[in-house]
Amino acid sequence: MKKIKIRLPATMTNLGPGLHSLGLALDLYTSVEISGRTDQQIVLETSGEGANRYPISLKHPVVLGIGRFFQHLEKAHLGINIRVENQIPLQSGLGAEAAMMMAGILGANFLMNNLYKRTELLEIAAESIRPDHVVTTVLGGLTASLMREGELIYRTLPVTPVKLIVVVPQMDNYKLKPLPERVALADTLHNISAIPILLEALRVGDLKLLANVVEDKLNAPRIIAAINGFNSAVEAGRRMGALAVTVIGDGPALLALAENRHERIADEIRLALREAGVTARTWVLPIDTQGVVISAMQSA
Secondary structure, three states, X not given: OEEEEEEEEEEEEEEXXXXXXXXXXXXXXXXXXXXXXXXXXXXEEEEEOOOOOOOOHHHOHHHHHHHHHHHHHOOOOOOEEEEEEEOOOOOOOOOHHHHHHHHHHHHHHHXXXXXXXXXXXXXXXXXXXXXXXXXXXXXXXXXXXXXXOOEEEEEEEOOOOOEXXXXXXXXXXXXOOOOOOOOOHHHHHHHHHHHHXXXXXXXXXXXXXXXXXXXXXXXXXXHHHOOOOHHHHHHHHHHOOOOEEEEOOOOOOEEEEOOOOHHHXXXXXXHHHHHOOOOEEEEEEEEOOOOOEEEEXXXX
16 A cells, blocks of 8 residues: 655745745644555544644544545545644644645645646645645745736745744634735835845845844734734843844744844743743744655555
C-alpha cells in the first residue's frame, strides 16, 4: 500500500503592508502521513498542537483537503489512514490550517498517482484557502501571489535568512471586527509605497530598514484592537531592543524584529502580556527556505 509523508512550514501572511499577497515561511512545521486503505474509512490520528481541536475527523483540515481534491476530481474518496504531528499553533495567524489542508490535497494526489501538477494543486487549494498561505507553505521562503480571473499567479522572491521573534497570545474569545468597506486614501498609499522597500529589506536582510516599513495601516488596526495588552507588549519589546513589534496575518500572533537578544525580548513581551491578563508562548524562528518536503514509500 502506498504511503506519503508531507512536511509543510508555518506561514506568516499579510506581511506588513503586503496584504493578501506576500507570505513568509517559518521554521515551524506540521507533518502529515497519509496511506491508502482497502475499505472506504478515514482513520485519523493526531498529536501535537491542536490534537483535540477537531473531535469529528471529517472537520479536520487534512480531511477537508482530501475532500476538496476528490470533489475537484468528481470521484468518491478512497479509504485513507492519516497521521498528523503538528507544531504550529492553530487559529493563530501562522497558517496551520492551510498547511494541513494543503497536505491533504498533496496526499490525495499522490494516492491517485499524481494526476495533477503543483500549480494545479495550488489552484485547487486556493478555491478554499487564501493563495498567499498555500503558495508560501509549499514554496517556502518569501512569496507573492494573487488570483486573477480564476488563475493563480505566484512567484518566489529573494530573501536573506534572519531570526524572527514570534509571540502567540492565548485568546479563547479572540474575534475581529469586519474589514471596513472604505479606507483612507492616505493609509492605502502608505501601504503601497512601503512594499518595494519592504521587499528590498527582506532581500538583503536589513532588519532596521524592515522595521521602518513593516507597519500596515489597513488591516492591522482591527487586529491590534482585539489583542489585550498589545501596546504594553510593544513598549516592553522596544525597551529590550526590539526594532519593531507588529501583528502576523489576522492575529493574534505577533512578530518582533531584533538584531540580537531575541530570547530576552521574547520573554519581556510575554511578561508584558501576562500582566495584561494574557498568557502567551514565544518562539525564535529562522525563515524556512525549503517549503514542502515529501517522502514517498511503500507501506506493508
